[in-house]
Amino acid sequence: MTGETVTATHDVLLIGGGAAGLRAAIAIAETDPEIDVAVISKVYPMRSHTVSAEGGAAGVIADDDSIDEHIYDTISGSDWLGDQDVIEMFVNDAPKQLLQLEHWGCPWSRQPDGKIAVRPFGGMKKKRTWFASDKTGFHLLHTLFQTSLKYGEVKRYDEWFVTKLLVDEGRVQGVVAIELMTGRIHTIAAKSVVLATGGCGKVFPFTTNANINTGDGMGLAYRAGAPLKDMEFVQYHPTGLPFTGILITEAARGEGGWLINSEGYRYLQDYDLGQPTPEPKLRSMELGPRDRLSQAFVGELEKGRTIESPYGQVVHLDLRHLGEKKIEERIPFVRELCLKYERIDPVTDLIPVRPVVHYMMGGVHTDIDGATPIAGLYAAGETACATINGANRLGSNSLPECLVFGARSGRAAAEHSRSGPAAGLSAAAAAQAADEVRRIEQDLFGRDGSESVPAIRDEMQATMEAAAGIYRTGPELEAGRQALGELTERMAKIGVADAVRPFNTELTAALELDNMLDIARSMLHAGSVREESRGAHQRSDFPDRDDDRFLTHQLVHREADGSSRLEDLPVTITRWPPGERVYGR
Numbered sequence: 172m173t174g175e176t177v178t179a180t181h182d183v184l185l186i187g188g189g190a191a192g193l194r195a196a197i198a199i200a201e202t203d204p205e206i207d208v209a210v211i212s213k214v215y216p217m218r219s220h221t222v223s224a225e226g227g228a229a230g231v232i233a234d235d236d237s238i239d240e241h242i243y244d245t246i247s248g249s250d251w252l253g254d255q256d257v258i259e260m261f262v263n264d265a266p267k268q269l270l271q272l273e274h275w276g277c278p279w280s281r282q283p284d285g286k287i288a289v290r291p292f293g294g295m296k297k298k299r300t301w302f303a304s305d306k307t308g309f310h311l312l313h314t315l316f317q318t319s320l321k322y323g324e325v326k327r328y329d330e331w332f333v334t335k336l337l338v339d340e341g342r343v344q345g346v347v348a349i350e351l352m353t354g355r356i357h358t359i360a361a362k363s364v365v366l367a368t369g370g371c372g373k374v375f376p377f378t379t380n381a382n383i384n385t386g387d388g389m390g391l392a393y394r395a396g397a398p399l400k401d402m403e404f405v406q407y408h409p410t411g412l413p414f415t416g417i418l419i420t421e422a423a424r425g426e427g428g429w430l431i432n433s434e435g436y437r438y439l440q441d442y443d444l445g446q447p448t449p450e451p452k453l454r455s456m457e458l459g460p461r462d463r464l465s466q467a468f469v470g471e472l473e474k475g476r477t478i479e480s481p482y483g484q485v486v487h488l489d490l491r492h493l494g495e496k497k498i499e500e501r502i503p504f505v506r507e508l509c510l511k512y513e514r515i516d517p518v519t520d521l522i523p524v525r526p527v528v529h530y531m532m533g534g535v536h537t538d539i540d541g542a543t544p545i546a547g548l549y550a551a552g553e554t555a556c557a558t559i560n561g562a563n564r565l566g567s568n569s570l571p572e573c574l575v576f577g578a579r580s581g582r583a584a585a586e587h588s589r590s591g592p593a594a595g596l597s598a599a600a601a602a603q604a605a606d607e608v609r610r611i612e613q614d615l616f617g618r619d620g621s622e623s624v625p626a627i628r629d630e631m632q633a634t635m636e637a638a639a640g641i642y643r644t645g646p647e648l649e650a651g652r653q654a655l656g657e658l659t660e661r662m663a664k665i666g667v668a669d670a671v672r673p674f675n676t677e678l679t680a681a682l683e684l685d686n687m688l689d690i691a692r693s694m695l696h697a698g699s700v701r702e703e704s705r706g707a708h709q710r711s712d713f714p715d716r717d718d719d720r721f722l723t724h725q726l727v728h729r730e731a732d733g734s735s736r737l738e739d740l741p742v743t744i745t746r747w748p749p750g751e752r753v754y755g756r
């Protein structure tokens with residue numbers, strides 16, 4: 172294996188071939204064809220998690236909608252933890268990005284008169300979610316991928332796994348990556364690096380996220396000295412299929428689906444979803460924000476009104492009243508998933524569902540342009556925290572987030588690469604690369620490990636579910652931190668038994684687990700200090716929001732000994748002072 176010698180040099184290196192990474196690649200190629208840009212991805216780009224998004228992408232377009240209303244919904248949905256200047260820019264740019272995709276060939280669903288169709292989505296007062304049937308992510312990613320192919324200058328490293336960022340003199344200088352097909356270790360130098368590595372749902376046992384969503388970018392940035400932000404906010408989606416965690420998209424409720432308990436009762440009317448009057452509630456309660464709906468499930472569980480299933484307690488999603496025609500036309504994929512994975516037909520049967528870990532509001536701390544505190548290092552998409560989502564993301568805001576911030580961080584990274592020093596590694600950065608090769612060769616391959624990756628991963632996931640579920644308490648969070656500390660010590664004793672180099676999944680699983688343990692520890696640290704309930708972070712021991720103490724972001728820094736340190740960062744409030752979360756007015 173090599174690694175110390177530089178294999179390639181680029182102006183901008185994008186890590187990730189999902190929506191954020193590909194949007195950044197196109198933005199750079201469009202800005203200046205002279206810029207040498209490359210996309211590196213641990214899977215073939217079309218297999219990125221973006222492909223599985225179903226419901227849609229938000230952007231103001233309907234006549235009765237307005238930019239200010241989308242801004243307000245996002246701020247209120249974030250429980251006032253989103254930065255309002257960033258949200259304002261995001262909401263203004265989102266429709267432009269979606270229209271740009273239309274011009275690149277994205278087959279958005281239409282109204283009979285040919286205008287873009289929009290559907291209702293949770294926490295959004297107006298219909299503003301663009302969709303391509305219920306395979307929005309597939310069509311969106313395909314559009315970006317095929318567009319990126321137009322630009323021959325975008326070099327791709329498909330199925331390469333980045334294991335380390337090389338940072339010296341306060342700036343990023345490149346990465347170390349494993350070419351999975353051969354197992355060779357390479358060093359790639361770059362003037363700018365954009366992390367677009369997606370979410371980290373696999374930190375938990377039950378998630379809608381793909382197996383590849385292990386938060387690598389967060390782990391890479393954190394270890395390189397860039398702080399993580401808002402890590403205590405993990406979104407549960409209220410409707411996952413039991414056992415598999417496969418998502419039943421919010422579009423199913425957007426199209427009129429109901430949530431009912433063991434008594435066949437639409438139980439959400441008994442809960443405070445932030446809606447002022449009872450009348451509109453019955454019409455729109457299934458479209459309350461995700462955090463509130465997931466919390467209502469726990470309420471039903473406690474009242475004994477959930478339904479026992481082979482895979483734990485569930486409630487039912489009822490689509491039967493929508494009829495076969497509407498289901499086939501608007502949400503055919505929901506039917507397909509139910510038939511294939513549950514052997515039930517939503518046209519005639521109730522769908523068993525329960526809350527499932529879905530999305531990470533926190534991530535690598537960036538500014539409005541995706542810049543991290545490390546010069547030349549940017550982040551965009553789910554791995555970043557820009558921050559528009561605050562304590563709770565609204566459904567369908569994430570795909571446009573990838574587009575808006577992908578393009579923006581790509582342009583900023585290109586600009587940086589034009590002004591910064593020539594690409595190449597300082598002596599210290601080259602030494603870091605050599606250390607990384609040693610870590611993989613000697614610490615992982617070379618050691619006869621007494622601990623196993625699957626065992627530690629299972630324990631980490633169980634710990635996170637117990638410590639940082641829908642409701643949390645101080646003692647649970649502390650116990651979780653203790654357990655994770657012990658798992659981290661055990662992690663030092665793992666070895667990779669499989670000596671075969673090509674596609675060594677035992678090796679990549681070990682590297683991913685390393686990232687996830689850092690992320691898990693940062694989530695619990697931030698969660699234990701936030702003694703209030705806000706959005707997705709619900710502390711049973713501190714049930715109220717506490718703006719006096721906690722209207723603030725928390726940055727998590729990694730110390731030299733591997734421990735974490737928290738720092739407060741003020742939330743940017745511009746035109747919308749903190750208020751009650753009111754939805755469905």
Ligand SMILES: Cc1cc2nc3c(=O)[nH]c(=O)nc-3n(C[C@H](O)[C@H](O)[C@H](O)COP(=O)(O)OP(=O)(O)OC[C@H]3O[C@@H](n4cnc5c(N)ncnc54)[C@H](O)[C@@H]3O)c2cc1C
Binds near residue numbers: 214331552554568569
């Ligand atoms: C089932 C599901 C449905 C969803 N539905 C919607 C929806 O309807 N609307 C909405 O707005 N949002 C939705 N979301 C959320 C949204 O899809 C994601 O937040 C978004 O697609 C993330 O895109 P991304 O570009 O940040 O990352 P991803 O699409 O996850 O891509 C990450 C990329 O990083 C690469 N990568 C990761 N680690 C490494 C490494 N170490 N080395 C090299 N490459 C690496 C991967 O190969 C991949 O190419 C959904 C999410 C899920 C899970």
